[in-house]
Amino acid sequence: MHLGVNIDHIATLRQARQDVYPDLLSAAGECIKAGADGITIHLREDRRHIQDSDVSTLRKKYPKTHLNLEMAAVDSIAKIAVRIKPDAVCIVPEKRQELTTEGGLDVKGNIKKITSISRKIQRAGVKVSLFIDPDIEQIKAAALAGTDMVELHTGTYGEVSDPLRPHYNKAQADKELQKLLIAAKLAKSLGLQVNAGHGLTYQNVKPLARHKELFSEFNIGHNIIARAIFVGLKQAVQEMNNVVR
Ligand code: PXP
Numbered sequence: 001m002h003l004g005v006n007i008d009h010i011a012t013l014r015q016a017r018q019d020v021y022p023d024l025l026s027a028a029g030e031c032i033k034a035g036a037d038g039i040t041i042h043l044r045e046d047r048r049h050i051q052d053s054d055v056s057t058l059r060k061k062y063p064k065t066h067l068n069l070e071m072a073a074v075d076s077i078a079k080i081a082v083r084i085k086p087d088a089v090c091i092v093p094e095k096r097q098e099l100t101t102e103g104g105l106d107v108k109g110n111i112k113k114i115t116s117i118s119r120k121i122q123r124a125g126v127k128v129s130l131f132i133d134p135d136i137e138q139i140k141a142a143a144l145a146g147t148d149m150v151e152l153h154t155g156t157y158g159e160v161s162d163p164l165r166p167h168y169n170k171a172q173a174d175k176e177l178q179k180l181l182i183a184a185k186l187a188k189s190l191g192l193q194v195n196a197g198h199g200l201t202y203q204n205v206k207p208l209a210r211h212k213e214l215f216s217e218f219n220i221g222h223n224i225i226a227r228a229i230f231v232g233l234k235q236a237v238q239e240m241n242n243v244v245r
Contacts (some may be wrong), residue, residue: 001039001209001212001215001216001217001218001244002065002218003035003038003218003220003244003245004036004038004040004197004217004218004220005036005066005220005237005240006041006197006219006224007039007041007042007225008040008050009222010022010225011041011049011050011051012049012052014049015146024057024211025056025057027214027233028058028065029061029062029236030167030232030234031234031237032062034233034236034237034238034239035237035238036241037064037066037217038068038217039066039067039068039072040067040070041054041055041067041068041069041079041222042071043069043070043071043077044072044094045072045094052080052087052095053063055069055080056084056148059084059085061084066073066087066088066165067086067087067113067175067192068086068087068089068091068211069089070089070092070131072094073105073217074112074116074117075117081124081126085126086122087126088129088148089103089127089129090128090149090151091117091124097230099109104135104138105131105132107130107132108137108140108141108144110124111121111145112188113230114145115145117148118146118147121128125186128148128149129147129151129195130147131150131153131197132151132152132181133152133156134182134183135183139186139187139190140190142187143192148192148193149192149194149216150193150194151196152186152194152195154183154198154199154208154215155171155199156199156200157177157204158200158204159181159199160172161176161203162203163203173204177207180208181211184196184214184215194215194216195217195219196215196217196219197219197220200223201223202240202243205218205240205243205244206243220240223240227239227240228240
């Protein structure tokens, strides 16, 4: 099981003052020292946290560390991906006003555009993942689009499955977990690598992490960075690594 640490919110803190600290490269270094398998960053169209230079400096400083770039299906960012060549790109839906990525990609409704942008990125030797809800039709469409991986959106599961969150509901959490497992099985049977992410915490990742036969990678950010305020980034990543493994 691989842990990709999403460090967007280190950049959020930096951009809050448009300053140079906290240093993103040092943050990535702490995550790697703590045993993270990869670093995940989202280069948003509005550049609210990660900046173009972050992508290239991370790639240069840690050439051997798995770098996963999240991006919208737009040509301008695809060009950056093709030039910098992260190890993987995860295509996500993006709306300007959202606080974070809401809902999965509609692959079925945009199959031509998503297939074409995925091909461009794959031709540069970069693996492509599509961030989708645990929905049978979307998984079938993802396979048709020729993607290498899917990342299942765990946001709904995340909201109802952590006892500390206001919408915690055990019955609902079990239902959402089942949806994720069924979706993961289907995606695997179609030859896709299955990753998962969004809203995962030290608590609610446990039932998913038991299914090592289904999930290859978890991408987790906000909860780790929040924990790091109290215990430091290295320890926060080590703790998540222990839970995930
Ligand atoms: N995976 C994807 C595709 C995302 O868009 C995000 C949020 O940027 C994450 C994982 C990480 O989510 P969180 O910060 O809630 O752990």
